[in-house]
Amino acid sequence: xxxxxxxxxxxxxxxxxxxxxxxxxxxxxxxxxxxxxxxxxxxxxxxxxxxxxxxxxxxxxxxxxxxxxxxxxxxxxxxxxxxxxxxxxxxxxxxxxxxxxxxxxxxxxxx
Amino acid sequence: xxxxxxxxxxxxxxxxxxxxxxxxxxxxxxxxxxxxxxxxxxxxxxxxxxxxxxxxxxxxxxxxxxxxxxxxxxxxxxxxxxxxxxxxxxxxxxxxxxxxxxxxxxxxxxxxx
Numbered sequence: 276x277x278x279x280x281x282x283x284x285x286x287x288x289x290x291x292x293x294x295x296x297x298x299x300x301x302x303x304x305x306x307x308x309x310x311x312x313x314x315x316x317x318x319x320x321x322x323x324x325x326x327x328x329x330x331x332x333x334x335x336x337x338x339x340x341x342x343x344x345x346x347x348x349x350x351x352x353x354x355x356x357x358x359x360x361x362x363x364x365x366x367x368x369x370x371x372x373x374x375x376x377x378x379x380x381x382x383x384x385x386x
Numbered sequence: 387x388x389x390x391x392x393x394x395x396x397x398x399x400x401x402x403x404x405x406x407x408x409x410x411x412x413x414x415x416x417x418x419x420x421x422x423x424x425x426x427x428x429x430x431x432x433x434x435x436x437x438x439x440x441x442x443x444x445x446x447x448x449x450x451x452x453x454x455x456x457x458x459x460x461x462x463x464x465x466x467x468x469x470x471x472x473x474x475x476x477x478x479x480x481x482x483x484x485x486x487x488x489x490x491x492x493x494x495x496x497x498x499x
Contacts, residue, residue, distance in 0.1 A: 371485060
């Protein structure tokens, strides 16, 4: 299917565990982003990527790691999950000079 | 840095009422401005956009005008429907080649029949 897909849609993990959220887009957009959505904060940028092998920090990068070895994939890893990372995570892509397209989101609960 | 401020709500209206959601921004350059909508359990969808001063974005009966003099991009709709119930986000794109979006905190709209 064309578009941007995130997996899993829901995840429960324990404090201290490593967890990876996946994001895949079929358009070959150059730019990809990870945001987290929290009540009272709107969406905040975690990391972004302008192209394969190019990534940069956003507003709230601490505790997260990203990689982009292929244009279409942009996984987000929580190296050691904490309760404060309980959130809804959105991946987005953008071909440049236009709007971003968002995935359906991953609801992550850290217990 | 750049920032977006929007009325947080929640906003509750009756069907066919007039809607305004205020949005103002702070930016050093000339950003593009967006309104995104999030329906329950879904991701964000672009509702409308404007890329330069005095541009009007419109879609599905919603409108917003890019006002550089007041640094505003208020969302309006003349007659809301129950199906418009959602969370609305105002956002700006910083440009400069990064395409990063800066979001407001969102406004939850509930429309009652």
